[in-house]
Amino acid sequence: xxxxxxxxxxxxxxxxxxxxxxxxxxxxxxxxxxxxxxxxxxxxxxxxxxxxxxxxxxxxxxxxxxxxxxxxxxxxxxxxxxxxxxxxxxxxxxxxxxxxxxxxxxxxxxxxxxxxxxxxxxxxxxxxxxxxxxxxxxxxxxxxxx
Numbered sequence: 001x002x003x004x005x006x007x008x009x010x011x012x013x014x015x016x017x018x019x020x021x022x023x024x025x026x027x028x029x030x031x032x033x034x035x036x037x038x039x040x041x042x043x044x045x046x047x048x049x050x051x052x053x054x055x056x057x058x059x060x061x062x063x064x065x066x067x068x069x070x071x072x073x074x075x076x077x078x079x080x081x082x083x084x085x086x087x088x089x090x091x092x093x094x095x096x097x098x099x100x101x102x103x104x105x106x107x108x109x110x111x112x113x114x115x116x117x118x119x120x121x122x123x124x125x126x127x128x129x130x131x132x133x134x135x136x137x138x139x140x141x142x143x144x145x146x
Contacts, residue, residue, distance in 0.1 A: 035065035038137040040129055043092075046112070051146040053116040059090050059107040062129050062137065070131045074110055077126040082115040083141065085127060117143050 042058040064070045074087050090109035096102050110127070117123055122145045130136040 033066060035067075036135075037065060038070075038129075038131065038135060039063045040137050040139055042110075042139060046141065049114045049141060049143040051117045051144045053114050053143075055111070055113045057088065057090055057109050057111050059092060059109045060129070061107075062131060064131060064135065069108075072108070072129045072131050075128050075130070077128055077138070080123075080125055082117070082123070082143075083125045084113045086111050112141070114141065114143055116146070118146050121145050 039062070041061050043061075044056075044058055046054070046056050046058060060072070060074075061068075062070045062072045074085055076083055076085055088109050088111045089106045091104050092107050094101075094103045094105065112127075123143050125141045125143075127139045127141060128136050129139065
């Protein structure tokens with residue numbers, strides 16, 4: 001009888017431990033995690049745009065917290081007439097480690113045309129990447145003076 005009670009207690013404890021492990025593994029625990037900060041990368045980065053103007057296409061990746069490659073739309077703050085931006089796609093080439101690993105893949109991108117700057121002063125435009133109704137991140141474009 002004593003062994004039976006001991007066995008029942010051990011079995012109940014084991015069941016409780018397994019249930020706790022199951023809940024810990026299946027419950028999404030985001031406490032303390034950054035789930036809202038937006039990060040952006042452009043590849044290649046345009047750097048300082050020359051005064052003569054430039055057209056470039058850069059791949060764009062926007063991440064939000066631990067969510068990768070968040071969908072986005074692009075616009076230019078205050079819509080200056082000297083910069084034109086459209087969303088597009090770009091083919092990128094991945095060079096693998098082993099023979100046969102190379103691959104081409106499509107990435108979200110922007111096609112940017114910056115007109116020549118004859119103002120005599122450096123100018124700046126903010127590209128706004130909007131991910132939803134309340135979240136956006138800005139990438140600043142700088143153009144040299146003539």
